[in-house]
Amino acid sequence: MKLAFRNACFSLSSRRLNPNPNLPLRPFSVRTASKFSVSPSLRRLGTATLCSASMAGGEGHTQPPPPSYPPLEKQFEGFRVQLDESGGLRERIRAVVMEVESTARIMHASLLLVHQVRPTPEVLERPKAQIGVLKELYNRLAEVLRECPGQYYRYHGDWRGETQTVVSHLALMHWLETGNLLLHTEVQEKLGLNNLEFGLDIEDYLIGLCFMSNELPRFVVNQVTVGDYDCPRKVLKFLTELHAAFRMLNLRNDFLRKKFDGMKYDLRRVEEVYYDVKIRGLTANDDSTGETTKQEQQQGHV
Incomplete structure (x- = not known):
């Protein structure tokens, strides 16, 4: 009796769920229902998508774009400009230093005559005339360095050898005249050098x-x-x-x-x-x- 009642109920429900009796009705189970369940991660993804879509549709809620960093080429382009400027400055310094070197050679050639039998005033006449030329050249060198303040020791090696030679000639000339040592301040005065901007x-x-x-x-x-x-x-x-x-x-x-x-x-x-x-x-x-x-x-x- 119970078995017949159960079969009648099943046949009635199957007709309602499956109006087409030609297609068989697959049995519905808990395992089948789990296939159609939505995972929590998908639910969160869908919620975030809907929220972003709603914010994008609204006015005044646009997010700022991420900061743009300078490209590598732009950085090295700045390096190229700096190196070109430094190279041009060195060429101008070297042009003046070559004139200083030439003047120092003239002084040395004249001072070598002191080792011969000649009066000292006669020997020192030509080297002393070159002191004014050296003073003018060092003033030109100081003008070039004013274009790059604070960079004295960066370019100092371009003229230090020639300056040492000039100091030796001036000191020898001073000793031949007076028998005393030429002081540091006296050399600066002869060459017109300034302690603050361009000194010795x-x-x-x-x-x-x-x-x-x-x-x-x-x-x-x-x-x-x-x-x-x-x-x-x-x-x-x-x-x-x-x-x-x-x-x-x-x-x-x-x-x-x-x-x-x-x-x-x-x-x-x-x-x-x-x-x-x-x-x-x-x-x-x-x-x-x-x-x-x-x-x-x-x-x-x-």
Whole structure:
């Protein structure tokens, strides 16, 4: 009885769900229903899509675009412009430095005549005329550097070698005239250099003095040859004081230290000439001179 009632109910429901009796009705189960269920992730995706669509349709709710970064080509284009400007500036600096170098060669060629039998004022006449030319050239160099303020030491290597040579010539000329050392401020004044914008580097000044000391041993030998037997004493006194002054500096192992080490060999050569002249009795042998000579010898071996 129960089985017949169950079959009648099933047949009635199947007719309602399947109006076409020719097509069979597939049995509906829990496993089949799970296939048509929507996952939570899909529900969230659909909700986000609807929200974004509704916001896009509204006015005044557009999001700003992401920030755009400069491309690689734009960055290197800026580098190219900077390098071109720096290269053009170096060419202008080098053009002035070449004139400084040419003027320094003229001064050196004239100063070499001091080793011959010629009066010192006559020898120094032509080099002294070049000081005004050097002053004008350094003023031109300063004008070029005003275009790049704060970049003095970036381009300093383009003219430091020539400046050291100029300092050595000026120091030698000053010593030949006065017998004293040319000071740092005096060199700046001769060349028209300004401490604030375009000054004379201290190391360039010191290296120039070392270059100047290299010329003194030869000068001493040539002066003794022509009969000036008091010249070794004067040069020995000057080099001893200069060497002692350099010893006050804490020099690193660089080019300046190497040039200073060469100064002691210049001092030794002058000492040998002075000793020979002294032993031969060609110099004055009074008490004051002997006392000064003894002190100079002791300082020379420090």
